Amino acid sequence: MTRKNMWVAGVATPVMIAMLLLFAVSPSVKASDQPSAANAAVKIDNFVFGPQTITVPVGTTVTWTNADDIPHTSVSTEGVFKSKVMDTDEKFSYTFTKAGTYPYYCTIHPKMTGKVVVQ
């Protein structure tokens, strides 16, 4: 073993482990300190928003994912948020910063409706 290699084994490895630990720990620290980092998911499947009503704390980012072979949108009935057209597997996210009830629908298939309740 050369001196250089020994340095790698003896010094670099602990440094790397420490860095990895730091990375592993930091997200959980963030999550507990800032509730705004909370996430929730709505899956669009078979022309249905699931769950149809989702209840989340203020500051939650809701992400819609389209699992259908047909494009859909997620648009607030009251003009609060408006997704672009989501083709298969495409996503749309919106962060809810105020409490309230937010009804929404798919503008392409208006029979598809859902609700986000922010508390």
Place this chain on the structure above:
Amino acid sequence: MPDKKQDLIDQTLQDLNNDGVDRRGFLKCMAWAGTGLVWTMSGGIPVSRAFAKGYGKDAGKGADFTFVQISDSHIGFNKPANPDVAATLQTAINKINAMPQKPDFIIHTGDLSQLSKPSEFDTLDQVLKGASAKQIFFVPGEHDMLSDNGEQYLQRYGKGTMGTGWSSFDHKGVHFVGLVNVANLKAGGMGSLGNEQLEWLENDLKGRSASTPIVLFAHIPLWTIYPDWGWGTDDSEQALSYVKRFGSVTVLNGHIHQIMQKVEGKVSFHTAMSTAFPQPAPGTAPSAGPMKVPADQLQRVLGITDVNYVVSGRSLAVVDSPLGDAGASASGTASTHLSVVDPIHG
């Protein structure tokens, strides 16, 4: 819940005019989707019969004119069961070009594209350019108005139309009206025409003789086929009240990617097959998403519709033909071609 759905289907498909097209007969018609169906109207009495072998050659003979309906090309769609929707549209155009009586024009009842992308419209234009009929009338489907409120659609296909793309024209004594029921849809609702268009329609029909044959075409069905899937138009009753006094009314729609028909008084409703992919019969699947069929059967569930019109009998004959005839090796799509022929008395 299944009972409720079944009731809806029965309600839709019951034998309204004692014309033999009850639910069972209707399902039979659906089975004919692979072999074709002749639909003839004579004085408001519809006669349907299997698309007999060889009939296709004579379809349109003796007609004053013929036009073809194609629908739901969905250019840009690339998933099962059809990874190449441009090719099946091309097959539909080839089929139209091979018709014994050259159609005067083509009507496209919407969903030209999958995502309203310029490249998709470009591809559509490229394929349609090869059609023998140079005049094509369009109404938009919901897929054609996705991101820009239909602005691009209107620029390309809606020249000279009103509002979101509605218009009317006369051809050899028949009055055609193209309606838009895919714009400004409301949460929880189905298709919608809106007050402005309804007013326009009322005025457009006012003063026309009741003996003028009327053809209404729009993307979403103007009759309620299956509300759970949004297969209907919320304010279609209002529109249909304006055509009640006319002796012959034909309503042509797309959207549901399968043949459905109903006759109510002198109004006959018809939906066309898609040139891209089939959709399930109402209530037979968890959703209205694309139906996946084996590749060798795709051509049977896509198609075109011919309409032949004979002025003397003031009758329209609607012939649906799949892109691929049974036994044909060539790939095919379906188009709807309407021709008016001598009335066929059942």
